[in-house]
Amino acid sequence: MSLLPDAYLDEFSEPAGYVNYASIGPVSRRVRSVVDALLAEIASAEGALADAILPRYEEAVGAIAGFMGVPATHATPLPMTSAGLFQVAFGLLGSGGNVVVPAGEFPANVYPWLRAAEAGGPEVRWVEAPGGRLTPDVVAAAVDGATRAVALSLVGFETGFRADLDGMREAAGDALLVVDAIQGLGAVHRGIGPADVMVAGGQKWMRAGWGSGVMAVSDRALDRLSPALCGWLGVEEPMATAVPPPHPAAAGAGRYQEGTPPIVGAFQFAAAVEVAGLAGIEAISTVVHHRVAELEQVLRRAGADIRAPWASPAERAGILCFRLPGAEPAATTAHLLDAGLIVSHRGDWVRLSPHATTPPEAAGMLAEALGVPA
Numbered sequence: 001m002s003l004l005p006d007a008y009l010d011e012f013s014e015p016a017g018y019v020n021y022a023s024i025g026p027v028s029r030r031v032r033s034v035v036d037a038l039l040a041e042i043a044s045a046e047g048a049l050a051d052a053i054l055p056r057y058e059e060a061v062g063a064i065a066g067f068m069g070v071p072a073t074h075a076t077p078l079p080m081t082s083a084g085l086f087q088v089a090f091g092l093l094g095s096g097g098n099v100v101v102p103a104g105e106f107p108a109n110v111y112p113w114l115r116a117a118e119a120g121g122p123e124v125r126w127v128e129a130p131g132g133r134l135t136p137d138v139v140a141a142a143v144d145g146a147t148r149a150v151a152l153s154l155v156g157f158e159t160g161f162r163a164d165l166d167g168m169r170e171a172a173g174d175a176l177l178v179v180d181a182i183q184g185l186g187a188v189h190r191g192i193g194p195a196d197v198m199v200a201g202g203q204k205w206m207r208a209g210w211g212s213g214v215m216a217v218s219d220r221a222l223d224r225l226s227p228a229l230c231g232w233l234g235v236e237e238p239m240a241t242a243v244p245p246p247h248p249a250a251a252g253a254g255r256y257q258e259g260t261p262p263i264v265g266a267f268q269f270a271a272a273v274e275v276a277g278l279a280g281i282e283a284i285s286t287v288v289h290h291r292v293a294e295l296e297q298v299l300r301r302a303g304a305d306i307r308a309p310w311a312s313p314a315e316r317a318g319i320l321c322f323r324l325p326g327a328e329p330a331a332t333t334a335h336l337l338d339a340g341l342i343v344s345h346r347g348d349w350v351r352l353s354p355h356a357t358t359p360p361e362a363a364g365m366l367a368e369a370l371g372v373p374a
């Protein structure tokens with residue numbers, strides 16, 4: 001019996017060989033229909049649109065916050081991961097000190113820190129993770145009394161290594177723990193957990209589509225991150241134009257908005273949360289791990305070199321990188337694409353990233369493409 005209810009599986013229709021969720025997650029029927037309905041409503045322009053739509057936007061924010069395990073005041077929709085990381089990086093301007101960032105992070109978790117440092121923000125302290133093992137001891141060694149934030153990915157986009165957030169919380173000491181969760185949220189993880197800030201675009205494992213995302217914050221983050229990039233809709237009374245700006249920033253996470261929040265994106269993300277809820281993240285995560293293990297067995301039979309920085313299942317998520325001896329990863333990627341397997345080429349590796357809706361058939365397709373028994 002499948003761990004996943006039909007109501008969840010029926011939401012999706014991607015081809016069996018689609019194993020590229022670390023790049024883009026095909027969206028559910030529900031996400032599509034919510035967007036279609038919303039745009040149809042806007043097109044029809046019957047009545048005051050904002051009055052009709054904004055209360056439902058607030059409900060969507062509530063649902064997203066629930067998924068992140070925070071009150072609605074502590075979550076705000078994002079149009080992309082970077083928007084939240086820029087808010088954090090610029091929120092630390094004037095605080096001096098340093099931020100600790102792993103070397104080899106996806107660039108979305110690099111530019112905000114570099115740009116903020118150029119603008120006089122904390123110096124960036126890069127930390128090497130030997131063999132891709134981004135463990136708490138590695139981070140702790142780079143943290144000192146002047147560290148304002150530790151900013152890392154929940155799951156490495158090229159290594160597939162999953163960070164131990166409780167350990168990272170301790171390693172960060174008094175500094176804010178900032179987590180880019182895009183490579184795990186919705187597949188192997190939900191909730192802010194011990195982080196101070198968790199940001200994630202919805203376009204990958206959440207399957208919410210581009211233009212959606214979330215930023216969830218702790219009380220400490222609200223206290224410490226100045227609303228440096230807070231724009232007109234991030235303030236308490238945006239339309240009180242008789243009072244010259246700047247107005248006080250909103251008390252909650254809504255202060256981390258530069259203008260109109262991504263309203264359509266919030267509807268997308270909330271619909272994706274509902275769909276994930278049909279199965280539950282625990283069941284989704286269990287199946288993701290099964291699918292990765294099946295693909296890994298095939299790769300081992302094919303004699304592949306597997307990038308495996310993990311020492312235990314807890315350090316794994318949905319990403320599996322490999323290369324075949326004597327073959328260029330680009331050529332392997334092209335060969336797999338020809339065989340109907342949609343994969344990515346990242347650096348010296350081919351990256352496979354199945355989701356819970358990937359059927360066991362994908363491993364059979366991989367075996368056939370690599371000429372080994374299924």
Ligand SMILES: Cc1ncc(COP(=O)(O)O)c(C=O)c1O
Pocket residue numbers: 079080081082083106108109153157180182183201
């Ligand atoms: C770890 C990580 N963070 C962020 C992103 C994307 O950032 P954004 O949503 O800002 O485009 C990606 C991939 O596109 C990623 O792999």
